[in-house]
Amino acid sequence: MTLKEKVRQLDQYFGASFMSATHPQMHTVMADDSEIVWEKIGELIGEDGIGCLHDLYGTTAVNNAIQKYAVEQTRLGIPILFSEEALHGLLRPGCTVFPHAITMASTWNPELVKQLGTEIAAETRSLGIHETFGPVLDLAREPRWGRVEETYGEDTYLASRMAVAMIKGLQGDDLASGRNIVAEPKHFAVHGIPESGLNHSPASIGANDMHTYHMPVFEAAFVEGGAINAMCSYNSIDGVPCSADYSLLTEILRGAWNMPGFVRSDLGAIARLQHAHYTASTEKEAIRQALEAGTDMQYYDYPHDVYQEAIIELVTSGDITMDTVDTAAGRVLKVKFMLGLFENPYTDEDLSKTLIRQAAHGRTSLQTAREGICLLKNDQGLLPLNKNLGTIAVIGPSAATARLGDYTPYIEGFEPVTVLDGIKAAVGPKTRVLYAKGSSILDDELEPIPPVNFTHSSGANGLLGEYFNNPDLEGSPVLTRTDKTIHFNWAISKPDEIVRNHDFSVRWSGNLIPQHDLTGYIGLSSQDSMRLWLDGELLVDGWGQGQSARQNVPVALKAGQEYALRVEYCKDTNGVEVLLGWNDAAEFIQEAAVTAAQADIAIVALGDSERTCGEGIDRLSLDLPGTQLQLLKAVYETGTPVILVLQNGRPITLSWESEHIPAILEAWYPGENGGHAIAEVLFGDYNPAGRLPISFPKTLGQIPVYYNRRRGGQKHYVGGDNQPLYPFGHGLSYTTFQYDSLHFRSAAIHPDEDLHVTLDVTNTGALAGDEVVQLYICDVHSSVARPEKELKRFQRIHLQPGEQRTLSFTLTPKDLSLLNRNLEWIVEPGTFRVMIGRSSADIAVSGEFIVV
Numbered sequence: 001m002t003l004k005e006k007v008r009q010l011d012q013y014f015g016a017s018f019m020s021a022t023h024p025q026m027h028t029v030m031a032d033d034s035e036i037v038w039e040k041i042g043e044l045i046g047e048d049g050i051g052c053l054h055d056l057y058g059t060t061a062v063n064n065a066i067q068k069y070a071v072e073q074t075r076l077g078i079p080i081l082f083s084e085e086a087l088h089g090l091l092r093p094g095c096t097v098f099p100h101a102i103t104m105a106s107t108w109n110p111e112l113v114k115q116l117g118t119e120i121a122a123e124t125r126s127l128g129i130h131e132t133f134g135p136v137l138d139l140a141r142e143p144r145w146g147r148v149e150e151t152y153g154e155d156t157y158l159a160s161r162m163a164v165a166m167i168k169g170l171q172g173d174d175l176a177s178g179r180n181i182v183a184e185p186k187h188f189a190v191h192g193i194p195e196s197g198l199n200h201s202p203a204s205i206g207a208n209d210m211h212t213y214h215m216p217v218f219e220a221a222f223v224e225g226g227a228i229n230a231m232c233s234y235n236s237i238d239g240v241p242c243s244a245d246y247s248l249l250t251e252i253l254r255g256a257w258n259m260p261g262f263v264r265s266d267l268g269a270i271a272r273l274q275h276a277h278y279t280a281s282t283e284k285e286a287i288r289q290a291l292e293a294g295t296d297m298q299y300y301d302y303p304h305d306v307y308q309e310a311i312i313e314l315v316t317s318g319d320i321t322m323d324t325v326d327t328a329a330g331r332v333l334k335v336k337f338m339l340g341l342f343e344n345p346y347t348d349e350d351l352s353k354t355l356i357r358q359a360a361h362g363r364t365s366l367q368t369a370r371e372g373i374c375l376l377k378n379d380q381g382l383l384p385l386n387k388n389l390g391t392i393a394v395i396g397p398s399a400a401t402a403r404l405g406d407y408t409p410y411i412e413g414f415e416p417v418t419v420l421d422g423i424k425a426a427v428g429p430k431t432r433v434l435y436a437k438g439s440s441i442l443d444d445e446l447e448p449i450p451p452v453n454f455t456h457s458s459g460a461n462g463l464l465g466e467y468f469n470n471p472d473l474e475g476s477p478v479l480t481r482t483d484k485t486i487h488f489n490w491a492i493s494k495p496d497e498i499v500r501n502h503d504f505s506v507r508w509s510g511n512l513i514p515q516h517d518l519t520g521y522i523g524l525s526s527q528d529s530m531r532l533w534l535d536g537e538l539l540v541d542g543w544g545q546g547q548s549a550r551q552n553v554p555v556a557l558k559a560g561q562e563y564a565l566r567v568e569y570c571k572d573t574n575g576v577e578v579l580l581g582w583n584d585a586a587e588f589i590q591e592a593a594v595t596a597a598q599a600d601i602a603i604v605a606l607g608d609s610e611r612t613c614g615e616g617i618d619r620l621s622l623d624l625p626g627t628q629l630q631l632l633k634a635v636y637e638t639g640t641p642v643i644l645v646l647q648n649g650r651p652i653t654l655s656w657e658s659e660h661i662p663a664i665l666e667a668w669y670p671g672e673n674g675g676h677a678i679a680e681v682l683f684g685d686y687n688p689a690g691r692l693p694i695s696f697p698k699t700l701g702q703i704p705v706y707y708n709r710r711r712g713g714q715k716h717y718v719g720g721d722n723q724p725l726y727p728f729g730h731g732l733s734y735t736t737f738q739y740d741s742l743h744f745r746s747a748a749i750h751p752d753e754d755l756h757v758t759l760d761v762t763n764t765g766a767l768a769g770d771e772v773v774q775l776y777i778c779d780v781h782s783s784v785a786r787p788e789k790e791l792k793r794f795q796r797i798h799l800q801p802g803e804q805r806t807l808s809f810t811l812t813p814k815d816l817s818l819l820n821r822n823l824e825w826i827v828e829p830g831t832f833r834v835m836i837g838r839s840s841a842d843i844a845v846s847g848e849f850i851v852v
Contacts, residue, residue, distance in 0.1 A: 003315060003322070005076060006329040007308045008048045010297050012083075012264070015056025017044060017497035018066070036062060041069050044304075049074040051297055051332050052081045052264075057092055060349045063128030067345050078333070079341040085407050086132035086181075087150055088671070090124045093412030096361040099671035100405040101136060101162075102649065103372035105152040105693035106668060106731075108772045109796050110165035116368055117169020119361045121181045126352040130339050131182040133231055133264075135166045137217045138187055140650075140694055141706045144197025146617035149405050149649030149669060151192060153693025154706040155728060156213045157791045160220035167225035175228070176340025178347070185221045187233035187266055189248055190214045193704075197618050200234040200276070208784065210237065212819045213708075219257060228261035228335060232295050234269050234276075241277045243269040244286075249294030260338070262296035262331035268501055270301040275502070284310040288320055296328040300494060300501065357414070362673060369670035369677035371770070371796075374690035375732040376654075379662040382641060384684025384734060385601060388428040393599035394420050395592050395635055396606050396645075397441050397628065403607060403647035405669035406614035414672070419605045419645060422675030426683050434599060438592030438635075441609040442626040446523055446552060446581025448487035449512070454565075456510030458482065463510040463565070467495055471503045471570045483508060486580035489615075490571060505570040508580075512563040522582045523552025524567070525611070527575025533566040543568070552583065576616035589627065589634045597638040603682065604632055605645045613649035622653040622700055629656065636660055645678060651696040658725055666692070684734060689770035689796065691731040691839065695724040707840040708787035729774050729791070729839035735765030735801070739773075739836060739844035748850045751827035755811040759836055759845060763799035772796045775809050776840065778833040780848070783820055789835055816851065827851060 018040050036058075044050070049070055056063070063082055070080045085091040088098045098104075098120065104113045124132060136150040139159060152159040163185065172180035190210055194201035205214075221227045230253060233242040242248055243265055253259045273279050273286040280286035283302055287310045290298075298307050314320040336342065375383070385392075394400075402416035424433050456464040462484040466477035479496050486508060494501055512534070524530045524540050530549035532540040542549025557563065567580055596602040611617065612625045623629065633656075636642050643663040646652065647670065657664065665688075667678050680686040697705040698720065707728035715722050738761070745756035761773055773796075776789035793809045816832060817825045829851050837843035 001076065001329070002048070003312055003325065004308070005048045006325050007311045009051040009078070009329045009332045010311070011050060011304055011307060012052040012054055012297055012299055013044060013050050013304070014300065014497035015053055015058065018056065036065070041066060042073070045070055045074065047073070047075045049076065049078045050080060052083055054083045056082070057084075058128075060126065060128045060347050060352055064346045064349065067128070071345050079336055079345040081131060081332070081336055081339075081341070082129045083131040083133065084124065084129050085134070086120050086124050087134045087136065087407040088405070089120055089408075090127070090129070091407055091409050092127070093409045094356060095123050095409065096357050096365055097404055097408055097411070097416065097672040098365045099368045099372055099674065100149050100649065100669035101152055102149045102693065103668040103670055104166075104368060105158060105162050106374055106690040107368060107371035107796070108158070108691050108794055109371055110161045112364070112368055112371060113162055114165040114169040116364050117166040118172065119358070119364055121170045121172065122179050122355045123352075123361070124181050125179055126347065126355040128347040129181065130341070131184060131229065132170065133184050133186060135163060135183065135185060136187070137163050137185045137221055138190070138192030139214055139217065140192050141704055142193045142197045143622060143651045143694070143697070143703065144619050145192065145194055146199060146614050146619070146650070147192075148651075148694065149613055150407070150615075154695065155693065155708070155791050156216050158693055158794070159217045163217055163221040164225040167221055167227045171226060171228065175338050176344070178344070182228045182261065182335060182339065183225075184229035184231050184264065185218060185227050186231035188218060188230045188253065188263070189233055189242060190237055191233040191235055194235060199616050199618055200272070202236045205237065207823060208819050211823065215252070222253070222257040222259045227259070228338065230259060230261070230263050231266050232263055232269055234266055234272060236277055241273055241279060243295050244273055244279065244289035244293045246293045254294065261335045262328065263294055264297045265290065265295050265299040265301055267299045268301055270295060270298055271501065284314060287311060288314055291328060292320060292324060296331050300497075303500075365671045366673040366677055369667070369674045370680060370686045372668060372670065372690045373677060373681050373688050374666040374692055374730070375681070375688040376664040376666050376726050376730065377658060377662070378732050382663045383643065383682060385682055387426060387431065387683050389431055389600045391432045391434060391599040392423065392427065393434045393436070393596045393602040393640070394423055394605065395436050395438050395596060395602055396604045396631065397437055397439055398607050398645075398647045399435060399603075399605040400437065402672070402674065403609065403669055404671065405649055406610060416672040417675030419603070419675050419678050422677070422679030423603065423682070425676065426679040426685070434595050436592040436595040438589050438631040439627045441607070441628065442611055445609070445611070445626075446521070446525055446579060446583050448485050448579060448581050451484035453512060453514055454485070454510050455513060456482070463508040463567075466507045467499050468505045469500050471505050471572060473505045473507050473568060486567060486578060488578040489576055490578060502571055502574065505568065508567040510565055512557075512565045513561070514557045514559050517559045518555065518557040518582060520555065520583045521552040522555045524549045525577050525579040525581065526550070526569070527573050528578065529570040529572050530578070531568050532580065535564050543570070576614070577611065589631050592631060593634040593638050596635040596640045599640055602635050602638070602640045602642045603645060604635055604642055605647065606632065607646045607648035607652070608650070622651060622697065624652060632657065632661070643682065647674070651694055653697055653699055654725060655698055666690070687734045687767055687769035689731065689733055689772060691729050691772045691774075692726055693728070695728045696726040698725045708790050710785040710787055712785050727839055727841040729772070730841065731772070731839070733769050733771070735763055735767040735769040737771045737799070737838070738762045738764045742834070742836065742845040742847050744834075744847060744849050746849070748852050751829070751851055752813055754813070755816075755849060757809045757811065757834060758806055760804055760806050761797065761799070762804040763801055766801055768798065768800045770796055770798050771838070773807060774837060774839065776835045776843070777811070777815065778835065779816070779818060779828070780831040780833055782818055782828060782830070784818060786818060789840060791840070
């Protein structure tokens, strides 16, 4: 291979670069052959080939056609690696939307998560895609951080079991099978505890904490799960940016864990060495630092010519060795060989027709939602409800809207099941179901304006978008295209390969022709600069420092009337949301209260939306956003019994809610069939057994509040304590379980011996149900401070009324070991306590043994 060919393998290309300007993708539609500009294929791939293609969202036929060019038209015929996002289903319209990762973790059922991963892989590979950027293995110990929903929670052992299960499901036993994909765990490492809860921020952590709690999740993923690739993290640890940390990316990942594949930069992580961390003064220096540390492939960090020429110049000047490039390129090529792409580069174009949205996948999505629902509170047995109640009021902003979380595609070809849908389908024929929205998630909530309401000079539905590689809309645009609507997240992607990552600007122009009368609000929502003109009048001015683009204004628009529209935007603060929207739905809390007063029971559906939780959406508060609590209080004051159903992506502080509302259900983001699962739990068709994978604080001031903090601190504040409102592992059932007969095979073991534990669990209630049996240990005295308890085993079991089962657990020396002051893993002699129960705070039986 020539140096240029090697370097091209280290670059990731942007799918929209191959599309015509009038058909941008941006997660909205799937590309077909008519939208591909084949001249760009030849221009960009050339005769030297490319490493990876991402964000294409093409049909299988399109992927095959591009692959055919790479195999037959480049000098060496090296196939392309197609990669996409698939955190809870492939990020593509029409694919199955499974519950989000935090819901998966709440099932405490690794086998179910493995099956879910297998189904994601099958749908993904059927479309000619070979790899996914995930799963997310950061420990979520900072609930203000917006990406909690993408994680498996706060605990090392639980997260590691979910990680291994998902990776084995995705990768299967044979990557060349045509049904499996490469997993790329992220974010390596310690991304889940950013300072102040702000995304990308440094991780303030000691070496012992890092290697005791955070790194073992990744170790399990690579050593036990066999994960092939990794994505480096944005943050720095103790001042060293992860994308340039040789000890992390080479010594540990490759040296200690033998990861076989390559490391990809997270979006812009290499460039952040220059622009955020300031450890590099030039593009070339940033690229050198990352490549030598072990970051093998860039992710839209720099333009292709800058990135590739920099590596060539670094080799030519001797600033990096050819061996460094050979090693990186070899890792990329190895992954392509593991996938069997050299032998079989193409995908059967009929495969997706039989695999995508299989009925079995829908059943797995539904079962995961069922098992992930956590019953937080159920005073006086209010739940389950009678299906034949006279009148049920279903109220709230998440009642008639499905909450699916981030990394979810626009829904196409099917409708996700809402809470309202599920309740209507579940109740008896004589039960009357009333609905009132009551409020939005946020006070200024806007809905994206559908494309049918826009036209521009070409006559197409949509707006004319002109993109400039400067912040001031100056000169000629580098890209002109039709945008169907203005609703983007440019923190996780960018408009096009030719548009730079930051300080670009956009002007959208055209006509707004409402399809119906609207008396309500129109406005913008962005952390970046935006402004809006309607018929020449500046309605919203959020341009520049000190100005807010989160504004809406009252309007009265007539159906069929043409209004001249112009919107301008500048990416100047790296905001997440870019939205032009409107709202014509009158929302009245008092009307919702009137609706509730007519009912025998009020089910209030509250929580988060894409604007309050997700990547880059970090919060100062963990209270219910907007006026949702005001709505809940108004319904409560009617005297109608209230059930609170939460759909959210992070813990919420629920002090008032927990004190006053008799029944609270946490459903997280339950996927496309979530409405059915919630209704089944509400009416007792499914007995809930989900358990929290993360602690719920009482107040923001308690953070961090994860259950296994090290011993040694005070436990009380002025006016309160440091205990969570709902602890890790918590979740109620409609039946009861008794634990007894805890037994150790030996009361004393040597440091290299296993400990065998047995106990009996009996369903003492009247209903069949699942119980999640949780085993914790405590090292009573140790050379370094350790937590009061740490999860080491769990098992989800199903028992009929009166049924008893004897469970066996085996603890290995690894489970008993600690990282000592010299950062060595050892098992220390002394007393250990085993605690088994229903949650970290509800221990049913315990006993002690000695390591001699």
